[in-house]
């Protein structure tokens with residue numbers, strides 16, 4: 353009996369030893385050498401890998417925790433699809449400086465002929481001639497400094513409307529849903545900027561676009577998440593919400609067709625100036641641009657610009673209300689630079705350093721796109737590790753902008769940090785620690801316009817009104833709607849005008 357047990361024990365020992373030995377041989381001789389230096393990977397579940405981590409409601413937060421535990425460059429997998437997660441400024445710097453072209457595509461799954469994320473989309477277009485051409489058109493005609501100068505009047509009119517509306521509500525002691533008001537300001541401005549001469553039912557079109565921009569934001573999250581799945585599952589998941597994407601796409605199509613028709617009809621006529629659509633129509637032959645490319649480009653701009661610019665205004669006002677010292681300092685700056693009789697305008701912004709710091713700090717704490725995605729075309733080395741080709745690269749901008757290694761009191765609202773320590777060389781410097789607009793060739797081309805929207809809206813709300821709020825503090829809990837970081841308890845408060853008569857602004861820039 354004793355002998356049998358000893359023999360059994362010996363056999364088991366030999367068996368276990370052989371298993372370990374084969375595993376060691378496999379690891380040493382048969383695994384592809386590059387597998388060795390993949391970035392570290394946190395524990396995963398069998399088959400699904402790290403899928404469960406991406407199902408959390410606040411993905412940016414759960415991935416922030418993960419990277420603070422396991423490292424700022426991580427290798428995740430969803431079934432067999434690889435993802436590299438980037439959560440530190442130094443890694444981002446390396447990726448965007450040394451490998452920018454390689455990661456300048458997004459690898460979105462073309463959702464057929466849909467106007468969003470479809471095969472005509474500019475945002476989904478791989479890095480190449482078409483993307484470069486459209487970006488040039490965009491910068492020259494809409495978002496570059498000269499184009500922004502030309503379109504000041506459009507924004508000034510919308511800002512007046514925004515102020516007048518708040519002034520009226522203040523007179524009636526009405527409570528205001530801040531997000532609703534700023535969404536209208538940004539949406540109407542962007543619609544008017546990109547559509548130029550619109551159509552007879554302009555107000556109606558602009559209102560419908562606002563609703564569609566929100567729906568688009570929600571659908572886009574599903575597309576982005578589906579993009580991380582392996583091809584067989586991606587197809588299946590995309591087919592589940594094909595109907596929803598198609599419905600949004602069709603509504604945009606109907607609206608944009610009207611505007612296109614109006615522009616085509618008046619092509620060649622003598623206008624005061626060509627708008628973006630005229631320029632795109634003139635480029636028909638040049639890059640084989642079709643009407644689908646133009647419509648899709650418009651949907652991209654509304655998707656990228658509207659909610660992204662409106663959300664930080666709400667967050668920043670909430671931070672200011674919770675921080676009486678910042679409010680006081682901002683008001684003193686506005687009153688001394690702009691005065692107390694006329695309304696702030698965008699030409700005042702360069703003379704308002706504290707307001708600019710407030711805007712930056714709001715975006716640091718509450719980036720509307722807390723995470724964004726790129727795709728590697730070829731394998732490359734980052735931080736001493738190997739990032740394989742065709743890997744999704746997720747950049748956690750939220751984690752980077754609250755990284756205690758780079759920011760003192762990272763969770764506190766302290767606009768002063770952008771005045772005292774924010775030297776120009778730091779901005780360009782060794783690390784990409786401030787990244788709300790992404791970076792590199794595919795970084796956001798709307799940064800200047802976004803700063804104008806946020807700066808002037810905050811300026812108007814602080815210069816023109818006191819804000820009455822029922823509770824002691826604004827609740828700052830986060831929620832994610834679509835892809836965007838939003839407030840779980842949307843900000844509602846009552847404006848009290850600071851002046852008896854409305855501030856003047858018209859014709860003074």
Ligand code: HEM
Nearest residue numbers: 475656657660661721788789790791794795796797798802
């Ligand atoms: C606060 C407001 C905004 C924020 C935080 C923001 C943020 C971003 C981010 C993170 C990206 C991806 C960058 C990357 O991959 O590196 C992006 C791309 C883009 N944004 Fe913005 N954005 C804002 C406003 C705007 C506005 C107002 C417009 C134009 C009307 C705009 C147009 C675009 C476009 C067209 C892209 C795609 C660029 C490309 O693929 O080459 N954005 N934005």
